[in-house]
Amino acid sequence: MKETAAERDEEDIAAERLTAVLAAVEARDAAALDVLLDPLHAADIADLLEQISPSERADLLALWHGGIDGDVLSEIDESIREQVIESLPDEVVAEAVRELDTDDVVDILEDLDEPAQEKILDALEDADRVAVEQALAYPEYSAGRLMQREVVVAPEHWKVGEAIDFLRGAEWLPDQFYHVILTDPRMKPVGYVTLGRILSAARETPLKEIVEDSFRTVKATDEEANVAYIFNQYHLISCPVVDENGRLVGVITIDDAMNVLDEEHEEDMLRLAGVGDESSISDGPVATARQRLPWLVVNLFTASLSALVIGQFEATIAQIVVLAALMPIVASTGGIAGTQSLAVAVRALATRDLTRSNAARVVRRELFAGILNGVGLAAILGLAGTLIFGDYHIGVVLGMAMIVNQIVAALGGVVVPLTLERFGLDPALASGTFVTTLTDVMGFFAFLGLATVILL
Amino acid sequence: MKETAAERDEEDIAAERLTAVLAAVEARDAAALDVLLDPLHAADIADLLEQISPSERADLLALWHGGIDGDVLSEIDESIREQVIESLPDEVVAEAVRELDTDDVVDILEDLDEPAQEKILDALEDADRVAVEQALAYPEYSAGRLMQREVVVAPEHWKVGEAIDFLRGAEWLPDQFYHVILTDPRMKPVGYVTLGRILSAARETPLKEIVEDSFRTVKATDEEANVAYIFNQYHLISCPVVDENGRLVGVITIDDAMNVLDEEHEEDMLRLAGVGDESSISDGPVATARQRLPWLVVNLFTASLSALVIGQFEATIAQIVVLAALMPIVASTGGIAGTQSLAVAVRALATRDLTRSNAARVVRRELFAGILNGVGLAAILGLAGTLIFGDYHIGVVLGMAMIVNQIVAALGGVVVPLTLERFGLDPALASGTFVTTLTDVMGFFAFLGLATVILL
Structure with missing residues (x-):
């Protein structure tokens, strides 16, 4: 990847910011840290934490632990996540994980040691803890670990109007969803319809008539690498996940698949060079x-x-x-x-x-x-x-x-x-x-x- | 990536299918080819064409050129695309490219030689040809080449009800869209709203109040590698593209960004090993x-x-x-x-x-x-x-x-x-x-x- 001028400018800004952050940590100036870090995206805060040394990180977290929320924990590289979680007060960790979707909690939990896992499971509400424990029952690196359990479904015989009324009347909908999944009476997914098509079709159109050709499902026990391949090969945006009986148990969205694809590439590149694939630039x-x-x-x-x-x-x-x-x-x-x-x-x-x-x-x-x-x-x-x-x-x-x-x-x-x-x-x-x-x-x-x- | 049993089964099926396809080509049995290839996804047909030798490919195309549509041309690796296009009758190519979105036509065109480019440009309708030529005016590997020009916009002052009525009354909407982009009177994008949120919010809610935090734009001249990085870093699903004056000119969706990310990885891996990054398994x-x-x-x-x-x-x-x-x-x-x-x-x-x-x-x-x-x-x-x-x-x-x-x-x-x-x-x-x-x-x-x- 060749660098552009714009990218170099961005890097200059990031480098200056990092210098300012380290100066604020040195001066124990929590207010200055707030000003510098609050406007940043969680992914950029996580990158910044990864780029500094372990002792600088410890000082920063001691000074600014209030700023670490669930999104930052989620974004942070697994190589330093344990250090970050251990250095945070229990109530900060509890609040951070409670605001996350269960699939993100699973992602954080699976790389932690037993005691740190317990600390997080204890912090969750009962329903979320059950959901997380069920997800952890699936094999590591499986679709079951990757999926979110929150799905939007409609009976296969519904018309567009019924779907619209249902969606508009729903008390709660997932943050991110792109399809309404059609299921048969036994909860087996039979197709899906994009929200765009629901919005543009006549109310009396049967949903079955406007399903997407791209529809396919994966099993909860399928390997995540396989799932990422299917997303990339067939240009999927989301993909329903079924259990061994073909019943709908969750859905995987493309952002998670893109993440897996990226990790698979990293693994290939590092393994080819004879480096353990868990190695990271933050390692000592x-x-x-x-x-x-x-x-x-x-x-x-x-x-x-x-x-x-x-x-x-x-x-x-x-x-x-x-x-x-x-x-x-x-x-x-x-x-x-x-x-x-x-x-x-x-x-x-x-x-x-x-x-x-x-x-x-x-x-x-x-x-x-x-x-x-x-x-x-x-x-x-x-x-x-x-x-x-x-x-x-x-x-x-x-x-x-x-x-x-x-x-x-x-x-x-x-x-x-x-x-x-x-x-x-x-x-x-x-x-x-x-x-x-x-x-x-x-x-x-x-x-x-x-x-x-x-x-x- | 370790193989699973399921993956091996899939590979067995693919291998048997390939054998059957080659047998049908050998026997000049176009009907058998139809039965074997018609049910396949365009991406799988493209893979099959990439896996056979140049002479087998020429025989297959001579027998089955009617089956090659725009999606297959789009999916096929650039290393063999020229051979495929040249071996197809002009009217097949014309029909194939006419059914594609303009961003896919651009993607096909940019790797072709001048005469093949002309052949395709001539086949397009006037409006599409202009759109393609405008996209080709952006630098290679830029966001402008990657974006689709079809966008769904709403004035920033609209309420949810107005957006719903507009979407339901629209004569035409893109196949794939996930956000409605809010623009100011000068067509500068100021935010976006997911379709899910539009569907679930009250009609009188101003769109401005339910915009996504993740909103950001890229410039049409930004490098596509930079765009892929932004999608991956900030978990975007789509991203508006602006011109040098900040005005909306198109939108990039995550499936295209995922494709770029994948190509960047390939480039890194091959260049690291001292191989030209245009090399492919189909090369002679x-x-x-x-x-x-x-x-x-x-x-x-x-x-x-x-x-x-x-x-x-x-x-x-x-x-x-x-x-x-x-x-x-x-x-x-x-x-x-x-x-x-x-x-x-x-x-x-x-x-x-x-x-x-x-x-x-x-x-x-x-x-x-x-x-x-x-x-x-x-x-x-x-x-x-x-x-x-x-x-x-x-x-x-x-x-x-x-x-x-x-x-x-x-x-x-x-x-x-x-x-x-x-x-x-x-x-x-x-x-x-x-x-x-x-x-x-x-x-x-x-x-x-x-x-x-x-x-x-």
């Missing part, structure tokens, strides 16, 4: 180091494979020491090619553009692309090697090794994630480590092996 | 190879830097050949650490969680995390080296080089994207190549340099 150095260490240790072992391979050719290197200098070129260019192929494959798997139906064609495509680039790079590197060392044998070794490793890289980049997926694992999960290990090992083996055969 | 091998070659060639040169560094230590390697086998361990573990740090930083820049306000804190955080993991990995590797070679000097060299390179990696992963952004470039743009070059060069230099000093 120790948490950061701990999240990253596991794959670094794995890499320590996989990198030792390269060392073992090279060790087999010590006699060759001892005779022609320049090989040691040249060997990383082939390995590293293979690593880049593998990463390229991998990124395209992981993305295509996430958007379901790469499926078992076209996997064979894509693998073939990667093979040919690998051969083409391998030959191209071999020509450049081979020529350079020949000219620099005045010996075409070195050029031939470099070029041939490059072709082999480009093919391995292109194939590895697509076969590794496909294999992970076939075994029910996340295709992004540290595929980067696997693929670069593959290209390193093959790069060194091909280069030193060919050198041993051709140059000695 | 030649197009694929061409998209990837540029950064591979760049890497060929940057990898030569590593070779030059190693070349300086040929005398050391000649004396202790095992160093050649060990040196990739330090470089490769640094590459992984750099990629981890980079992925977190690029993601945080995209979500604006990493800004100049907290850049210094994040760089410090990375430094400490790098030191911690460097020490941890140095302990493991140093111990292993000492035990395997029975000489603690080798362990010390491995450990010290590891610490140095982990610090370089952690810092490089955050400083490289921050620097690219400071210069107004996309922070994801091939940062991967820069960072791994840095960790390779420093890894080899630190290891061989320390070995020369300590072991010789």
